[in-house]
Amino acid sequence: MTQIKAIRGMNDVLPETSYLWLYVENICQSVFAAHAYQQIRTPIVESTELFARSIGAETDIVAKEMYTFEDRNGDSLTLRPEGTASCVRAGIENGLFYNQQQRLWYIGPMFRHERPQKGRYRQFYQIGAEAYGWKSSDIDAEIILMSSQIWKHMGIKSPELQINSLGDIQARKKYREALVDYLSQYEAELDEDSRRRLTTNPLRILDSKNQDTQEILDKAPSILDYLDDESKAEFSQLLQYLDALDIKYTVNPRLVRGLDYYNKTVFEWVYKGLGAQATVCAGGRYDGLVEQLGGKPTPAVGFALGMERLIEILKEQKTVTSEQYVDIYIISMGNEARQVALRLSRDLRSNGARVQMHCGDSNIKNQIKRADKSNAKLAIIIGEQELRDNTVILKPLRTDDAQQTISQNDVTKTVHDFLNKL
Numbered sequence: 496m497t498q499i500k501a502i503r504g505m506n507d508v509l510p511e512t513s514y515l516w517l518y519v520e521n522i523c524q525s526v527f528a529a530h531a532y533q534q535i536r537t538p539i540v541e542s543t544e545l546f547a548r549s550i551g552a553e554t555d556i557v558a559k560e561m562y563t564f565e566d567r568n569g570d571s572l573t574l575r576p577e578g579t580a581s582c583v584r585a586g587i588e589n590g591l592f593y594n595q596q597q598r599l600w601y602i603g604p605m606f607r608h609e610r611p612q613k614g615r616y617r618q619f620y621q622i623g624a625e626a627y628g629w630k631s632s633d634i635d636a637e638i639i640l641m642s643s644q645i646w647k648h649m650g651i652k653s654p655e656l657q658i659n660s661l662g663d664i665q666a667r668k669k670y671r672e673a674l675v676d677y678l679s680q681y682e683a684e685l686d687e688d689s690r691r692r693l694t695t696n697p698l699r700i701l702d703s704k705n706q707d708t709q710e711i712l713d714k715a716p717s718i719l720d721y722l723d724d725e726s727k728a729e730f731s732q733l734l735q736y737l738d739a740l741d742i743k744y745t746v747n748p749r750l751v752r753g754l755d756y757y758n759k760t761v762f763e764w765v766y767k768g769l770g771a772q773a774t775v776c777a778g779g780r781y782d783g784l785v786e787q788l789g790g791k792p793t794p795a796v797g798f799a800l801g802m803e804r805l806i807e808i809l810k811e812q813k814t815v816t817s818e819q820y821v822d823i824y825i826i827s828m829g830n831e832a833r834q835v836a837l838r839l840s841r842d843l844r845s846n847g848a849r850v851q852m853h854c855g856d857s858n859i860k861n862q863i864k865r866a867d868k869s870n871a872k873l874a875i876i877i878g879e880q881e882l883r884d885n886t887v888i889l890k891p892l893r894t895d896d897a898q899q900t901i902s903q904n905d906v907t908k909t910v911h912d913f914l915n916k917l
């Protein structure tokens with residue numbers, strides 16, 4: 496029979512790395528809680544129209560990468576490629592933005608049919624945060640601060656923060672015209688993708704990795720020269736806040752982001768050590784999206800971080816080691832001894848210890864071998880003699896201490912003291 500394999504670009508997370516996933520999730524949760532953000536959970540599947548109307552029909556995500564299918568009713572559904580659109584949909588539908596401000600966070604798998612490579616997958620996980628209802632740039636600063644706290648609490652070297660402002664819709668329109676005017680002079684020299692984007696999505700040309708296109712872009716007009724007064728003032732205020740927080744940044748006027756909903760602030764955290772897929776976290780303002788999807792005008796700003804990329808950094812910097820997941824291994828011979836073992840394991844666990852009980856028949860030697868392999872600090876052995884005497888043998892596995900025989904009544908206390916001493 497042919498073996499059934501996982502879908503290309505969709506990965507299993509195995510026990511040897513799952514502890515890193517838990518580590519990231521725990522830290523993010525506590526950072527979000529410390530900033531008064533509350534979790535929101537939305538479905539993985541949404542109406543296709545939601546993403547087409549928010550991310551933009553001409554973007555790579557919508558034009559080329561969505562997992563879209565018809566369900567049995569003939570409705571067009573899509574596996575979510577990102578979390579922001581779903582958050583806005585859920586917020587409008589449940590009245591979360593009605594005369595209220597919201598600080599939300601989410602975690603979950605996202606789906607994009609991209610060409611898989613290191614750091615780029617077809618199913619990947621994002622952890623994101625979104626704030627709704629604040630116009631002032633102090634909330635942009637809070638969002639950026641929160642992401643920087645995540646690096647700090649993980650004990651990793653901070654990625655580089657790149658930041659830009661796209662201005663309001665008018666400013667963007669004026670800039671778009673100026674950019675098209677400039678680039679049209681060099682149309683024949685642009686790479687193929689950029690030539691196509693000249694009519695569909697010219698701002699994305701600024702992202703081109705093509706060497707010749709990049710040289711042409713070096714002399715292109717800068718978006719910062721086209722900003723409206725309000726965006727200019729807010730951007731400069733935001734940079735002052737970041738200075739006050741001692742968060743280092745690089746203003747990158749070519750940073751435009753690949754989703755259409757952004758205005759004003761956009762930013763990316765880039766970690767060069769990751770190679771081609773170096774952006775570990777990205778976000779910005781999207782003040783028009785709530786209204787565009789049918790809600791009342793609500794300013795919004797947020798970010799999402801790519802968990803696989805973050806975990807790659809943790810692995811590279813070896814900041815976390817696998818947590819020892821078992822304290823005690825219980826060995827027993829025969830069914831009667833197994834009854835005592837089951838009872839003891841229950842009592843020890845309710846005292847906070849992590850206990851692995853040997854299940855299934857096997858001889859003492861084999862069980863001791865397994866105990867050693869489990870990385871437990873202590874083995875508890877109940878053989879025939881111990882069963883008769885109501886005792887157990889405590890055998891330290893990681894220290895030179897001698898093994899000792901103690902009464903079954905004293906096990907919880909003695910084991911507790913032993914583990915605390917380590």
Ligand code: HAM
Pocket residue numbers: 576577578579580607609614615616617618619620621623624625753754774775776777778779780796797798799800801802803804
């Ligand atoms: P995005 O830049 O498309 O933005 O994705 C955010 C992050 O998700 C990226 O920086 C990257 O770390 C990770 N990521 C994206 N695609 C992949 C992939 N194929 N494989 C692995 N990781 C990936 C958004 O999704 C916006 N919703 C962010 C946002 C939230 N803006 C405002 N609020």
